[in-house]
Amino acid sequence: MALREINKYPDKVLREKTEPVEEFDGELQKLIDDMIETMYAAPGVGLAANQVGVPKQVTVIDVGVGQEESSLIVLVNPEIVHCGGESSSEEGCLSIPEYTTMVKRAETVKVKCLDREGNSCEIQADGLLARAIQHEIDHLNGYLLIDRIGRIKKEFFRKRYAREHAASKK
Ligand code: NI
Numbered sequence: 001m002a003l004r005e006i007n008k009y010p011d012k013v014l015r016e017k018t019e020p021v022e023e024f025d026g027e028l029q030k031l032i033d034d035m036i037e038t039m040y041a042a043p044g045v046g047l048a049a050n051q052v053g054v055p056k057q058v059t060v061i062d063v064g065v066g067q068e069e070s071s072l073i074v075l076v077n078p079e080i081v082h083c084g085g086e087s088s089s090e091e092g093c094l095s096i097p098e099y100t101t102m103v104k105r106a107e108t109v110k111v112k113c114l115d116r117e118g119n120s121c122e123i124q125a126d127g128l129l130a131r132a133i134q135h136e137i138d139h140l141n142g143y144l145l146i147d148r149i150g151r152i153k154k155e156f157f158r159k160r161y162a163r164e165h166a167a168s169k170k
Pocket residue numbers: 092093094095135139
């Protein structure tokens with residue numbers, strides 16, 4: 001296993017549409033293992049393959065990070081087939097360091113996907129897991145959490161980013 005570099009906003013790879021996985025080969029297993037290690041090292045509760053520069057529909061999630069029991073899940077080619085309710089909560093992203101914002105998402109989701117061996121599975125989730133799944137599937141579709149906030153907040157984010165980026169260049 002190896003740590004991979006996490007691409008940061010505004011890297012273009014974060015905006016590319018990812019491709020479905022067709023081969024469940026050694027290369028995929030290595031990618032998944034590396035993603036898990038990179039997520040835990042960050043640390044974060046989720047990571048999408050395009051965040052480490054691989055435009056494939058793969059994401060790893062563990063909302064139990066920092067707790068005794070691991071609740072690691074690996075989703076390949078995930079698709080949300082049902083959403084219910086609505087909830088707002090604070091969210092961050094490993095690709096947008098030192099930024100958190102309130103994001104409105106569905107309260108519950110049902111997802112169809114494949115596991116790392118290519119077996120089909122279905123996941124029913126609510127709370128933090130439902131939120132993490134929606135965040136990661138957004139990544140796979142080229143969206144970031146700043147696309148899920150209002151226009152004024154997004155403008156505020158852009159200005160803050162420009163200001164901090166300018167400051168770090170001095
Ligand atoms: Ni993220």
